[in-house]
Amino acid sequence: MKKAIAEFIGTFTLVFIACGAAIFAGSVIGWAGVSFAFGLALIGMAYGIGPISGCHINPAVSLGVFMAGRMTMPEMLQYWAAQIGGAIVATLALSIIANGGTDGNFAGNHVMDGYTIFGGLLFEIIATFLFLVVILGATQVGAPAQIAGLAIGLMLVAIHLIGIPITNTSVNPARSIGPALFQGGAALTQLWIFIIGPMIGAAAAGMLFKSGMLEADK
Template structure:
């Protein structure tokens, strides 16, 4: 269970600190600050729990690893359960903290949930959201698989992966709030409900498509993997 506990803690940290930056400090730090919060949280966890579980903290990454031939499906399922549980608990804790001021309400301020369309950030279309999430997750998974491959320089994977997540957020927050991670989307959506819940399917399906496509690319030998 060590690996599953690590994945729970890692996903909890990513969602609490990343979404927390948006909910609690978003007005002060802006999109750049939120982007750094997600990326730095991932870097910290990569070195903190990476030696234990590989620090997937993302169901799409686990399924991408299966597609690449680096993980068995049974283990991936146990990872995904731990990741989703960590994200849900993190969203609950974030809601408890944010509710400590009368200026906050879940209905008005949310929990850093993902979305698209009227009333959400740049009001991008569903198609734009779908394309962004698939492509961004594909590129993210390429960085993950490439930087953790046998021929990659040792010790730098966490930094490369975290910085990639920062850049993805800098580009995509205004489009979807950036998921590239079904667990990160599930946690907040469950408590916010409404539109966040009805749009959740895209943030489950699109990241999985992108990550699995990258995994298959590595498995085919089109890119150097393990």
């Protein structure tokens, strides 16, 4: 239960801070500012709840960790429930604070004009794969654990810098589900992209670590 509570709070924080930055300050801070909001929120939670749950705050991360053999299926399912719940409650809080002032924009994910559905899906697969390579590599035995949160957070910043103009960047099904339920439209009809894509990328990375191909020599 302690881990589930930590994951709920961590995912709530990520969505509340980062999606909130996009909703309320996006026109001022731009893509770069929103990118850093995601990364800094993750870094903060990595050190805040990392010692309790590992700070997955992302169903794709939990899947990658499971595929790498580092957690059980019941534990993964518990994490998923907490993460999705945290994302939904965070978006609800943003909706109440906005009091209708978002014009229906809750920083939901959708493929932007000029890009194809396949292109958006491919981006989410590749970006999540690379994200999980950093996460699983930085947290494996022998890695400098003290700076893992920093490396992971900066990787999330980099992913958002390239991905915001393509899909508004997900690499996190929970982060997509919460806003989609409130925003509707393309964020909801295209939600499958932001569930399937990250899960495929995360599973691929997890399997590579499970096979030993990306595990450091003991």
